[in-house]
Ligand SMILES: O=C(O)[C@H](O)[C@H](O)COP(=O)(O)O
């Protein structure tokens with residue numbers, strides 16, 4: 001893959017901003033809009049990183065437009081509003097654009113499948129279900145307690161003869177699922193073999209939480225990729241379908257926008273491929289500075305900080 005570097009990456013590589021107030025202020029002044037990743041930038045699971053609410057407020061006080069762009073599909077925009085409130089972060093539900101919403105919008109407004117054959121089989125949590133509901137897209141699977149059980153001998157026959165399948169399913173959508181089961185995978189595979197479209201909210205391999213890494217959405221969908229020999233269309237970062245939808249909803253000049261994230265192959269690549277004015281890598285999550293400082297690094301941000309709170313200078 002051709003190296004993708006940000007417009008503002010000086011010849012000397014990405015700018016290290018931590019501890020340099022003048023450079024921080026100059027960097028912030030370049031942009032009117034900040035797209036914020038969440039996991040690994042604002043928090044790690046339920047652990048809020050230091051000075052995050054103050055940093056968000058500082059940018060608001062400078063009149064910056066903020067959009068929260070997360071690949072974490074387990075929560076809906078309404079759920080994120082609750083999480084922001086619980087952590088004292090001033091943010092509105094309308095400012096959230098998650099991968100579950102991105103997938104729901106793609107299905108309802110781009111695919112626009114005709115009922116009744118427009119149902120989605122979900123391998124994921126309630127965030128996906130809530131966003132499908134918000135777009136009036138029918139679904140099954142997901143958090144259905146009937147699927148959180150052992151595969152029974154008779155299930156094989158009922159999957160094979162179709163009696164356990166819903167004939168209206170036209171899409172299999174995978175996200176981060178904390179309750180995967182062999183039965184869910186068996187149903188997902190049966191729908192794909194019937195010709196259902198294979199979509200994913202995102203395919204991040206890992207999830208940063210509690211200061212370490214856990215299996216991510218991509219690890220959850222991997223068994224289906226292997227079993228079906230099909231690749232899903234991923235609608236989260238770095239998908240440019242998501243960037244186009246965000247630009248359409250929030251109306252901003254990409255050159256005046258900066259993507260802030262902790263992961264090179266989602267957040268930073270998303271900002272760079274989207275032609276944004278800049279990207280800022282925060283080192284409290286997945287990616288390490290050695291990855292983008294290395295000679296010939298493939299994805300290089302414009303600048304980086306040790307932690308988001310460093311922007312307070
Ligand atoms: O596995 C996942 O889904 C990701 O690790 C998680 O969603 C990342 O969320 P983000 O950093 O985009 O907020």
Ligand SMILES: [Mg+2]
Pocket residue numbers: 037038039040041261262263285
């Ligand atoms: Mg992240």
